[in-house]
Amino acid sequence: MSVNLINLEHAEQKKFQNRVLMWDDKMLPLAKLGNEQVCILKKLEKKSDTNANTPKQVEKHKVDNETEVCQADFLNSAPIEATPEFLSLFEKFDDMHLGSSNNVYSEFYNQMSNRKKECNILYEHIEKIQADLDILIKEYEFVYEKTSLMNTASDKLIQDQNTLNEITSEIRIRLKHFNDVDTLIQRLQNPTFSVASDTFTEIISNIDESEKYIRNHLNFKEALAYEVKYKQCRLKAVQMIKNYVIQILATATDQVLNPKLQSHQKEEQNSLEKKSETSFAIFYGKFQVSSVKIQKIIRFVEDRCKMYSAYEDLLSELHQYFLTQRVIIMSSSVDDTIKNICVKYKGDHCTLVRSTCTFLIHICQDEHRLFYQFFSVKSSQMLSYLEGLCNILYDNVRPFIIHINHLETLAEICGILKTEMLHEHVQQNFEALETMEKVLQQLLQDTQERLVFRAHLYLQSDIQQYHPSPGDLAYPxxxxxxxxxxxxxxxxxxxxxxxxxxxxxxxxxxxxxxxxxxxxxxxxxxxxxxxxxxxxxxxxxxxxxxxxxxxxxxxxxxxxxxxxxxxxxxxxxxxxxxxxxxxxxxxxxxxxxxxxxxxxxxxxxxxxxxxxxxxxxxxxxxxxxxxxxxxxxxxxxxxxxxxxxxxxxxxxxxxxxxxDVDRQLKISCEFFITNVTTEVVGPVLSFIENAEKFLKQQPSSQPQIESSGIDSLRKCSWSAPQQIHSYIQEAQRNMKNKLPGIQRSMQLYLSNKETELIMFRPIRNNIIASFVRLEELLVTNRYSNDDMLIVNIPTADQVSVTLSSASLLVDANYFQQLKK
Structure with missing residues (x-):
């Protein structure tokens, strides 16, 4: 078993080594090491080689050697014959094995025991530290609570401070509108204070702003009294502006009326006929210079007209005074100039109308331009002023127009007023010439009225009652x-x-x-x-x-x-x-x-x-x-x-x-065609008319009577074939003799070949139709073939040829006369 364990240990160890070697394998590394890590491993390897002969390693080698020796002795011992021997041997082997193989574990166990003691000691220190931390946390929470209360109180104090500052500022602003009134009154009453200064507009702005504020807060104490004070300040400022502008305009007017110029310039003062540089400088230059001084303050007043009625009234007064000064300057000069033009062109009414109208158009344009150099707001008083100047033109020119008798002069004046003045001048600058347009329309209407009146008299005297002279009727x-x-x-x-x-x-x-x-x-x-x-x-x-x-x-x-x-x-x-x-x-x-x-x-x-x-x-x-x-x-x-x-x-x-013209022309042409037809084939037409009357008088109720009536026409002396032939011969002679003269007259009067052909075509058709009717009449009334041969009625083609030859004869005679 121990051998198996050893083998397992060796196998595990070898497997572990193999896995360690595969960490940095070139093909399939489990954990590829960097260059820095490889360097560290090499250093560790060198260090381990130097420490290979340490005492612990020597001791370990000794133990290993002893274990190997004991294992060799155990394997080389005598065979076991009895159980006690085995047990004693096993015990000995076990002790030997424990003594040799568990040294590492014992040593590790000892180390772990020491570590446990150290951990217990560390745990005791940690519990002590935790106790200290709990104390610190409680103290921190106490301090945090106190600090929060202090911060809340500080924020409230800051908020209260800001509120008080705002209230103070608002009170200061409100009090400013009440405290500044005395200062403004003092500054406006200062005799050295000028309207032209830059601070004057600021003062007016402060007055307007303060009064507006007080008017919106009349619930304040003494607000009504201060409102009255600000109104007085505004009235004072308005009066100062009025006096300042009036003084400048009066100075300009005095410079125009009493210029310090030479005598020849004084003579040009009352005449604007010549628009020279001197006259323009006299009547407009001084005012243009003055406009620069007061233009700023007038624009300031115009901007406030919609806000306060006092400024609107002031602007109206300024308009009125300005235009009054212009009336003093311009009225007499314009009147004198127009009268001089009327005297100069008394016999030439067209030049008179053209010159006076052109002169006044230039005056209206100059006055309009000068007015808007001072003001930018349109004024009805300006229109009234220009209308007064234009009425001077109307009053001077109208007497000449209503006494003109010549139609062409009146028509030319209408063209001048309508085309040159109204269309070319007024429509191009209608804003400046609006009043001029009304006066020109009045003059045009008066001229048209005079023209219509003279036209009726002309139509009656020169057309209706015209008595021609012998030369007028000397036709052809x-x-x-x-x-x-x-x-x-x-x-x-x-x-x-x-x-x-x-x-x-x-x-x-x-x-x-x-x-x-x-x-x-x-x-x-x-x-x-x-x-x-x-x-x-x-x-x-x-x-x-x-x-x-x-x-x-x-x-x-x-x-x-x-x-x-x-x-x-x-x-x-x-x-x-x-x-x-x-x-x-x-x-x-x-x-x-x-x-x-x-x-x-x-x-x-x-x-x-x-x-x-x-x-x-x-x-x-x-x-x-x-x-x-x-x-x-x-x-x-x-x-x-x-x-x-x-x-x-x-x-x-x-x-x-x-x-009416077409109707009279038709009547005249029909009369001419009938008259010419009668002149040429009159005998034939008379015979046809008499024959038809004769046949109508004959009874036609019975066929026998009808037959006898038809035969009776042939038996009449005036309807005999020989007599009818004489009628035809006379008509043919007329076609040859009279028809060329008639066509010659048509050429002479009409002088147009197409018109002649149009007029001659119905005559030709009537002549041919008369012969056709005659033939039909004779055939119907049973004239025999022999009678028809005696009558010898020409056919339509023969008549057409005769008419054409007559026309050619007319052209031939005409060309012969031309050659002669």
């Missing part, structure tokens, strides 16, 4: 003369080009016809009939000068008078020349009117209200028939019915000037 002579002038001018231009050896193209028929496309001298503005020219000039002048409703009313009246006068002139020309000349004259100028009024972007429609009294007559007649029921109580009271049924009816009618 006037047009022929202008056409010859145009041809002469063209020939002279060609000769000039040939003389200069410049390349020129031959003048062909298309270039000659280009003279009749609207660029002819006969179609120039100067060749228009005077009433047409005056009407269009009148409308163009008034288009941008008056309001749209007024323009619509005047345009309606002007066009109505013009159409009426054109119709009268057309009748006069027709009486002297021919109906064709009269109607072409009217058509030409109606086309001009329609073309020239098209660009006006207004509605020429006007609503006209009138009373219709047609029902009054009927109601009065019924009243006479019901005289017995005049005072009837029943519902059939005649008098009541008269008042109900006999009331005049209000009717509204829309008048359109453009439609």
């Amino acid at each position: 002579d006037k047009l022929e003369m202008m056409e010859s002038i145009a041809v002469a001018l063209q020939d002279s231009n060609q000769i000039d080009r040939l003389d200069s050896k410049a390349p020129s193209l031959p003048v062909d028929s298309e270039q000659q016809a280009a003279m009749r496309t609207g660029n002819s001298p006969a179609d120039m503005h100067g060749m228009w009939y005077p009433t047409v020219r005056r009407t269009l000039v009148f409308l163009s002048r008034l288009y941008r000068c008056v309001d749209r409703p007024i323009f619509q009313c005047l345009s309606q009246e002007a066009l109505a008078y013009c159409i009426q006068n054109l119709s009268s002139a057309s009748n006069s020309i027709a009486a002297k020349k021919t109906n064709i000349d009269g109607k072409l004259f009217e058509i030409k100028h109606l086309l001009i009117l329609r073309e020239q009024i098209a660009p006006f972007r207004v509605d020429f429609t006007m609503k006209q209200t009138s009373l219709d009294f047609s029902r009054v007559k009927t109601a009065a007649f019924e009243l006479l028939q019901k005289r017995k029921q005049l005072f009837s109580i029943s519902s059939n009271n005649a008098l009541l019915e008269f008042f109900i049924d006999g009331a005049p009816e209000v009717k509204e009618q829309l008048l359109d000037s453009r439609k």
